[in-house]
Amino acid sequence: MANIAKIFANRAQYMLQVAAKQSQIVPRFYSAANFEFIKTELAGANKNVAVITLNRPKALNALCNGLMKELSSVLDDYEKDKNVAAIIITGSEKAFAAGADIKEMQPNTYPHCILSNFLNDWTRVAKCQKPIIAAVNGYALGGGCELAMMCDIIYAGDKAKFGQPEIALGTIPGAGGTQRLTRVVGKSKAMEMCLTGNMISAEEAEKMGLVSKVVPADKLVSEAIKLGEKIGSHSNLIVQLCKESVNTAYETTLQEGLKFERRTFHATFSTDDRKEGMTAFVEKRPAKFSNN
Numbered sequence: 001m002a003n004i005a006k007i008f009a010n011r012a013q014y015m016l017q018v019a020a021k022q023s024q025i026v027p028r029f030y031s032a033a034n035f036e037f038i039k040t041e042l043a044g045a046n047k048n049v050a051v052i053t054l055n056r057p058k059a060l061n062a063l064c065n066g067l068m069k070e071l072s073s074v075l076d077d078y079e080k081d082k083n084v085a086a087i088i089i090t091g092s093e094k095a096f097a098a099g100a101d102i103k104e105m106q107p108n109t110y111p112h113c114i115l116s117n118f119l120n121d122w123t124r125v126a127k128c129q130k131p132i133i134a135a136v137n138g139y140a141l142g143g144g145c146e147l148a149m150m151c152d153i154i155y156a157g158d159k160a161k162f163g164q165p166e167i168a169l170g171t172i173p174g175a176g177g178t179q180r181l182t183r184v185v186g187k188s189k190a191m192e193m194c195l196t197g198n199m200i201s202a203e204e205a206e207k208m209g210l211v212s213k214v215v216p217a218d219k220l221v222s223e224a225i226k227l228g229e230k231i232g233s234h235s236n237l238i239v240q241l242c243k244e245s246v247n248t249a250y251e252t253t254l255q256e257g258l259k260f261e262r263r264t265f266h267a268t269f270s271t272d273d274r275k276e277g278m279t280a281f282v283e284k285r286p287a288k289f290s291n292n
């Protein structure tokens with residue numbers, strides 16, 4: 001009996017060591033308890049959709065330095081976590097984010113902006129390899145609208161409002177508002193929004209192609225999670241390649257983009273998941289992707 005107990009104890013110790021090793025490779029626990037400006041959770045039936053909620057209600061989720069640092073830090077974690085297939089960024093019913101923190105930025109000087117490379121660290125969202133969905137309720141203004149546009153897909157609650165009101169503050173958008181917005185909605189509409197500071201409704205944003213779907217405000221996050229789950233049901237590896245290819249359309253000429261797409265398409269033929277996807281189709285069964 002004593003021997004059997006020892007075998008079980010050794011086995012349990014071994015399993016714990018393996019688990020400890022795995023947890024180093026695949027972090028499942030985040031320093032969430034230390035976050036001041038965001039909340040995080042894993043959602044969906046397989047807990048593979050990460051939901052980041054901007055949580056600075058008194059300032060309508062104004063994007064202060066601390067909030068943007070926390071957002072970058074949790075994205076670093078999620079990017080490394082093999083179990084996270086898609087990420088959602090959302091806010092409150094009143095505000096996704098009312099822009100950069102005007103009170104924090106008000107004393108800034110030109111030399112300070114240059115020397116600190118102000119807003120440079122905001123690009124983390126746009127650089128994330130995994131798909132990010134912005135679930136926008138309420139105000140998405142200035143940096144808030146720019147943050148949503150850094151994401152890959154925007155879903156909006158029916159009362160969402162988008163705008164680039166920087167002009168009324170005596171400045172201009174500084175995190176992509178004049179660039180991403182123009183690429184998405186065209187010159188005339190982007191120019192009107194940036195030069196007037198006028199807000200547009202969720203419905204108008206959908207018509208312009210800024211938003212891919214408008215849903216009732218209280219269904220927004222659950223709809224975004226469903227979307228994340230659908231994306232997560234495919235090979236994470238191929239999803240990342242596909243995202244990179246779509247993003248290339250923004251950053252290069254048509255000829256270069258088509259070349260990049262073709263080569264990436266060819267590259268999928270070196271993966272197990274491409275083989276599995278096509279074999280499953282031929283064998284009339286669901287594919288089981290391994291992300292290899």
Ligand code: CAA
Pocket residue numbers: 058059060062063098099100101102103104139141142143144146165166169172173174175177
């Ligand atoms: N920065 C700092 N604080 C903000 C803020 C912001 N961008 N937006 C709102 N707040 C604060 C308000 O100062 C207020 O705080 P107090 O209670 O301490 O006064 C609190 O949030 C609630 O705001 P309001 O009382 O103004 O709420 P409202 O419902 O009357 O109006 C609003 C809502 C129309 C969104 C209005 O708050 C507003 O116009 N906010 C500013 C929007 C803006 O100009 N954004 C662009 C910022 S610049 C930028 O983003 C540059 C860039 O490209 C990165």
